[in-house]
Amino acid sequence: DSGVTQTPKHLITATGQRVTLRCSPRSGDLSVYWYQQSLDQGLQFLIQYYNGEERAKGNILERFSAQQFPDLHSELNLSSLELGDSALYFCASSVGPGQGDEQFFGPGTRLTVL
């Protein structure tokens, strides 16, 4: 158990809908990262927050947004969902802002868009 929790574990929804994925980092970790893992594109870094502020941005679509709250939990919002958004979404956390830090991964949320 990494100490990172993600909810829900599974999510099934329809195209055009909007969903929110939630992540609670390990106690004491200030950074939260979001990744998308799909069969055809591997593991893609989406975005990182450090102590409530956006720190680094990867291949995140404009339909997707995220934020980190004062209690350090984070939410990833996915809107206007498309079939291709079906994937495993991982959250990870680390103590510091990122450079050289070990990331601890949650168990993931499996999103299926029908």
Place this chain on the structure above:
Amino acid sequence: GDSVTQMEGPVTLSEEAFLTINCTYTATGYPSLFWYVQYPGEGLQLLLKATKADDKGSNKGFEATYRKETTSFHLEKGSVQVSDSAVYFCALSDRTNAGKSTFGDGTTLTVKP
């Protein structure tokens, strides 16, 4: 931009065989390098890391050395076990890009008894 290239899988070995999974990288800055492992149905977990040139990371019998001259971080293990069957990801964290992480595509290892 940054990139990580891993040897293509899947890799199938017999128990006690020697393992090498190649990883090379390109980065604009001076990255930290990592190997993560993903067991079936689980999230990734750190296997080992190295933060500067010639550092050797090691854990659970796995080793990798940060080679700046060849921009490589190959993963090795002298004698694999069935329990090592998993997907292995090479990754870098670029200190000049706010620690943005880049992962390789992953290499699936299957070890047969």
